Amino acid sequence: xxxxxxxxxxxxxxxxxxxxxxxxxxxxxxxxxxxxxxxxxxxxxxxxxxxxxxxxxxxxxxxxxxxxxxxxxxxxxxxxxxxxxxxxxxxxxxxxxxxxxxxxxxxxxxxxx
Amino acid sequence: xxxxxxxxxxxxxxxxxxxxxxxxxxxxxxxxxxxxxxxxxxxxxxxxxxxxxxxxxxxxxxxxxxxxxxxxxxxxxxxxxxxxxxxxxxxxxxxxxxxxxxxxxxxxxxxxx
Numbered sequence: 297x298x299x300x301x302x303x304x305x306x307x308x309x310x311x312x313x314x315x316x317x318x319x320x321x322x323x324x325x326x327x328x329x330x331x332x333x334x335x336x337x338x339x340x341x342x343x344x345x346x347x348x349x350x351x352x353x354x355x356x357x358x359x360x361x362x363x364x365x366x367x368x369x370x371x372x373x374x375x376x377x378x379x380x381x382x383x384x385x386x387x388x389x390x391x392x393x394x395x396x397x398x399x400x401x402x403x404x405x406x407x408x409x
Numbered sequence: 410x411x412x413x414x415x416x417x418x419x420x421x422x423x424x425x426x427x428x429x430x431x432x433x434x435x436x437x438x439x440x441x442x443x444x445x446x447x448x449x450x451x452x453x454x455x456x457x458x459x460x461x462x463x464x465x466x467x468x469x470x471x472x473x474x475x476x477x478x479x480x481x482x483x484x485x486x487x488x489x490x491x492x493x494x495x496x497x498x499x500x501x502x503x504x505x506x507x508x509x510x511x512x513x514x515x516x517x518x519x520x521x522x
């Protein structure tokens with residue numbers, strides 16, 4: 297059974313720092329991995345989707361990598377800003393779960409001005 | 410705005426009452442999902458539709474929960490005889506295909522008193 301883990305559960309860094317969020321999954325047979333952002337009391341916003349055949353995706357200051365063999369993905373945020381403060385969740389799609397998303401619990405990120 | 414729309418945003422109800430939530434997905438998306446999320450957790454899958462067909466329902470979903478998507482467009486989620494444990498954020502999402510990005514609405518926050 298696929299399990300997704302995000303460590304740490306919370307992270308606080310000063311503005312301007314580059315940072316990395318981690319996501320690990322137990323079964324490497326995934327179709328894709330998606331990173332989301334969630335602001336308090338709101339729904340989720342899709343940030344990046346990496347297909348299983350890809351190794352990374354970039355959007356602005358965000359870069360997501362995927363290493364299927366080791367069951368890991370990272371979300372790199374460059375030059376962090378207070379507006380980046382949110383909870384970041386990763387989720388994988390695998391065939392064994394009938395293409396359902398399997399979610400991590402998220403990392404709550406606080407960027408201090 | 411052509412994103413996923415959910416109504417109402419908030420619902421407060423007394424235990425034992427029935428509630429119904431509505432989701433309007435992105436128009437060209439044929440897959441529609443319902444999730445439930447509690448504080449500090451990732452979304453928990455409830456059910457999903459492909460067009461008007463309900464293809465999967467979580468075993469966690471009791472008989473008090475029912476969802477419909479009668480014309481393959483909007484969907485409703487009904488909870489009968491609400492319990493305090495039903496208090497959560499109910500999220501709707503849609504996608505174009507089983508491996509394309511998921512787009513979420515802002516959710517309906519249910520409080521059962």
